[in-house]
Amino acid sequence: MLPWKRLLRPLAALLLTAAVAVVPAAGVAQANAAPTSGWNDYSCKPSAAHPRPVVLVHGTFANSVDNWLALAPYLKSRDYCVFSLDYGQLPGVPLFHGLGPIDKSAEQLKTFVDKVLAATGAPETDLVGHSQGGLMPRYYLKFLGGAAKVNALVGIAPDNHGTTLSGLTNLLPYFPGIQDLLTTNTPALADQVVGSAFLTKLNEGGDTVPGVKYTVLATQYDEVVTPYRSQFLSGPGVHNVLLQDLCPLDLSEHVAIGLFDRIAFHEVANALDPAHATATTCASAFS
DSSP, rough: OOOOHHHHHHHHHHHHHHHHHHSTTOOOOOOOOOOOOSSOOOOOOSSSSHHHHHHEOTTTOTTTTTTGTTTHHHHTTTTTEEEEEEOOTTTTTTTTOOOOOOOHHHHHHHHHHHHHHHHHHOOEEEEEETTHHHHHHHHHHHHHHGGGGGEEEEESOOOOOBBBBGGGGGGGSSSTTTTHHHHOOOHHHTTBBBTTTHHHHHHTTTTTOOOOOEEEEEETOSSSSGGGGOOOOOOOTTTEEEEHHHHHTTTOOOOOOOOTTTTHHHHHHHHOOOGGGOOGGGGGGGO
16 A cells, blocks of 8 residues: 555544534534334344354444444344444534544443343343444443453454554654644544553453453455554464464455455354354355
């Protein structure tokens, strides 16, 4: 990937941060998410084959619909009860979510999981998250009692140990006020920077909690969560996967791996139902 392309997403993030700072909160109504097709059906009852509902957790700047237009139907077609939530909303910023403080977003996840479990009658759920959506649930598991209600967490390109945004965040000290802008107006971005207070608290004492199975799916072409190996977790019950080890031809970067990469989706299905897992290869793109 050309260097200028690597800068597009980080620069877009900073531009949106600036926009959030100047958009007046009053007079801007939050747009309703587009209706989902086949998921977020609270009458769905988990099958004997797939007894746990799956909760999809979107990434930064995404929402409960656009992040899952491919993966949600993929899982529904395999007879899962699938649900997705919006979290981390900021006043006056419609559609683009995952921007509020991550610990507060984890509280929203806790409430949503309780709602899903009550509706489905299941004792546990499985979580699948993209980017921040793979990181944020770890706070829920570790500090908000989520480990008792979650069987597995699958992180697709999660920034588990933060990101330097290809080194861009190393420049923040040279631009007075930018760090304060990030913290004040888009706290989730500041929380995800390498060395943040949030990440220090989250990772202190180990990456995992007992009783939860963890899977991390990463791509070597990730231009947002860098270096990509920082996504991997250590500890019992962890399965770290680099997509290119399964299919060297897979060129997905940070967005594609979560939005439409069926090789990654096949690994998600394997993580959700390890007893019936099948080998993931380049041919999985057509499965």
